[in-house]
Amino acid sequence: HENSPVISLERKGDWVARTPKGQVTAPRVIMAVNGHLNSFGYMQGQLMHVFTYASMTRVLSEDEIARLGGRRIWGLTPADPMGTTVRRISGTGGDRIVIRNRFTFDPKMEVDARRIARVARDHDRAFAARFPQLNGVEMEHRWGGRLCLSRNGVQVIGELDVGLYSACCQNGLGTAKGTLAGGLAADLSLGITSPALERALAADSPSRLPPSPIAQIGANMHIRLAEMRAGKEL
Ligand SMILES: Cc1cc2nc3c(=O)[nH]c(=O)nc-3n(C[C@H](O)[C@H](O)[C@H](O)COP(=O)(O)OP(=O)(O)OC[C@H]3O[C@@H](n4cnc5c(N)ncnc54)[C@H](O)[C@@H]3O)c2cc1C
Known part of the structure; x- marks a missing residue:
């Protein structure tokens, strides 16, 4: 059910998830x-609520596809984790290139259009540096999305309350x-066990973060520095 957010979740015998x-009831x-566990x-x-961003070109013409050459579907992740991911996609929606880079830490879990516009400049620069033969191909879609990270790198897998499980x-x-x-x-909800589940249940809880303003300033400085160090990978 798209566009029907759960606005309350309460246990009244069974769990009752209310939408607008x-x-x-289940x-x-x-x-x-994911991070909306909060x-x-x-x-x-x-x-930690970290955003990363992507831009996707318009559909490439047959001439542009020929100039680009190579396979129609591939993906490249950067050697530096702060670098740019490039995907060549083909199929429903035509042949396109998707550029993903930049990270920002946003505890409020929202970013505005100005941010997307700023990040767009980095996408366009990364695209131009990698595909000079596609000079003039413009981006048709741009977006940002939330990643959820924990300081100690753990996931939240387990039973949060009676009959309420997390895969976040x-x-x-x-x-x-x-x-x-x-x-x-x-598996946990069905009482099925496995070594992987036992490992997940034995994992630590996500470590506590410093107070929000300090965490935001510190994390964004750290991210920017790491992005600068990524050099041409970005
Ligand atoms: C641009 C971009 C590129 C990425 N590239 C990669 C990649 O190449 N490889 C990779 O492994 N990962 C990638 N990621 C990360 C990956 O998308 C996330 O780690 C993954 O989507 C997390 O999956 P999830 O199902 O836990 O959470 P999400 O995909 O965030 O899904 C959570 C869902 O919960 C829903 N939800 C939240 N609150 C409510 C509510 N109150 N009621 C109802 N529904 C609710 C949301 O609408 C959403 O559909 C990328 C992320 C972005 C943004």
Whole structure:
């Protein structure tokens, strides 16, 4: 159900999840909301909300595809973690290039259009440096999205309350860690155990963060410095 946020989650015998226009009742619930675990009152002051950003070109023409050459689908991650990820995509929606870079720490879990515009300059520069043969190809979509990190790099996998399970805080590696977390939380809710689940349950809690203004200044300075050190990887 897109666009139907859960606005309250209470245990009244079973769990009752209320949305603006309805409610769902279930004996067991798995929270897979990443950093929004905080919005439900869990792990307050323990989760870092870091944004990263992407821009996607318009559909490339056949002439541009020929100039680009190579395979139609590939992805490259940077040698430096603060660098730029580049993806060449092809299929529904045509042939395009996606550029992802920059990180910002935003405890309020929101970023505004001005930020997206500033980051867009870094995307355009990274695109131009890598694809001079596509000079003049403009970006059609730009967006930012939330990563949830913990200071000690742990995920939040476990039972938060009776019948309420968490598969959250992927530390930026959602495709691998998020998939694992979801599977383990489902196993836990069904009483199925495994060495991987036992390891997850034995993990520490996310360590506490310094007070929000200090954490925000410190984290953003640290990120900017690391981004500068990434040099041409960015
Ligand atoms: C631009 C960008 C590029 C990335 N590239 C990669 C990559 O190449 N490889 C990789 O592994 N990771 C990548 N990541 C990180 C990856 O996207 C995340 O780690 C992953 O999406 C986390 O998965 P998740 O399911 O835990 O949380 P999310 O994908 O954040 O999903 C949480 C869901 O919970 C929903 N939700 C929150 N609150 C409520 C509520 N109250 N009611 C109902 N629903 C709610 C949200 O709408 C959302 O759909 C990238 C992230 C971004 C932003």
